[in-house]
Amino acid sequence: MTFAGFDLPDDLRLLRDTVADFVREEIVPVEAGVPGDARGLPVDGLRTLQAKARDAGFWCLEAPEEYGGGGLGVFEGVVLAEQMAKHRYSFPRPGAGVFGSEPPNVLYKGSPRQIEKYVRPTIENAWTAFSAISEPTGGSDPARAIRSVATRDGDVYRINGHKMWTSGADTARYGIVYARTDRDAGRRGMSAFIVDSGTPGMTITPVPVLRDHWTTEVVFDDVEVPAENLVGEEGQGFGLAQEWLVRGRLRYAAQAVGVAEESVRIALEWAKTRETFGALLATRQAVQFPLADARMQIAAARHLTWEAAWEADQGRDARTKASIAKVYATEAGYQVVDAMMQILGGMGMTKEMPLEHWFRGLRVARVVEGPSEIQRFLVARDMLGAAALGRAS
Ligand SMILES: Cc1cc2nc3c(=O)[nH]c(=O)nc-3n(C[C@H](O)[C@H](O)[C@H](O)COP(=O)(O)OP(=O)(O)OC[C@H]3O[C@@H](n4cnc5c(N)ncnc54)[C@H](O)[C@@H]3O)c2cc1C
Incomplete structure (x- = not known):
């Protein structure tokens, strides 16, 4: 089969051009009124733009349809992301949240309860979430570097560890934390947990970086997480990611x-x-x-x-x-x-x-x-x- 990318199908070309018009006519003028050293769009401006994007049918286009998204494929996603990026605050997210907020993708493999409690409301309400993989011991090779541990204790897991560079943890509703449930099993000992922001024992410190959108450092000191917040099974975290x-x-x-x-x-x-x-x-x-x-x-x-x-x-x-x-x-x-x-x-x-x-x-x-x-x-x-x-x- 030949590569289908040279001639975009008419419906995708139309969608791409309409998204490009939306960025140019709606997002760029709002950004023009934002002081140059701001860290992003003001919240009220963002909410107004989100309402317009939702009305225009540009909401969470890559999220699965059954959870309220647009169900687009990877190819359609990159064609649109290119256009969504053509405005000032497009890093780290093309559209800066205007086109909705998707849950961390591993949650699409979550339990029915996790889908109802986290996936659907994230898409519906544009909640933001963080993904905490990297640690001070290194991010390039997380399978070896991760030291955080999650220990089962009855109906809960207790997480202890130190995450580094966790983007958005200071503003997110919840996040996915990768921790070892088996210290001797390498990447197969890594599990993924949903952790609600503000859970006692979590300390979040912003880390300024050269881009506008800063990141954070998160320390977990005996953070108690319900066992039902394990995503998939123990040991599947790395594979899911x-x-x-x-x-x-x-x-x-x-x-x-x-x-x-x-x-x-x-x-x-x-x-x-x-x-x-x-x-x-x-x-x-x-x-x-x-x-x-x-x-x-x-x-x-x-x-x-x-x-x-x-x-x-x-x-x-x-x-x-x-x-x-x-x-x-x-x-x-x-x-x-x-x-x-x-x-x-x-x-x-x-x-x-x-x-x-x-x-x-x-x-x-x-x-x-x-x-x-x-x-x-x-x-x-x-x-x-x-x-x-x-x-x-
Ligand atoms: C702004 C920002 C946001 C981030 N957001 C997140 C987030 O939300 N969640 C998250 O989990 N992580 C996040 N990260 C972490 C990011 O993924 C890591 O910084 C990255 O994976 C590199 O890890 P490290 O910084 O520990 O560098 P190290 O792993 O220590 O590597 C340092 C450098 O060494 C070089 N290097 C490493 N290994 C090799 C090799 N085998 N061969 C040759 N060269 C090598 C590379 O140049 C690398 O940059 C973020 C980082 C930044 C800066």
């Missing part, structure tokens, strides 16, 4: 393509009107070449992203292709935004322009959801097999 890696990585890739393309649009307008030394910037090859390079990089990044997403929708193992797309698109996106900032000169550095937000967001994107080096390692391991791990094949 792995199942959703493809979507997460491809969303970052699509977001990078979207902001890179928007930064080029802004720089093109500038180059066609800005004069130096008696001629338009558009006439200088030193300006033309980065524009041409950007176009090539964006086309390549989009192709890799769409191809991986399409493979995933066919039910094939798309993990390596998702790694390729994530590392290429986030690195290319970072280079493109940087080059467009250079064309804009001083204006490119201002908070009036969205480029400096995207530049910082893309810098972080090269580390989160698996650093570039880990993605490259995964690609090389796919090529080399056991030899990549120093073992005979």
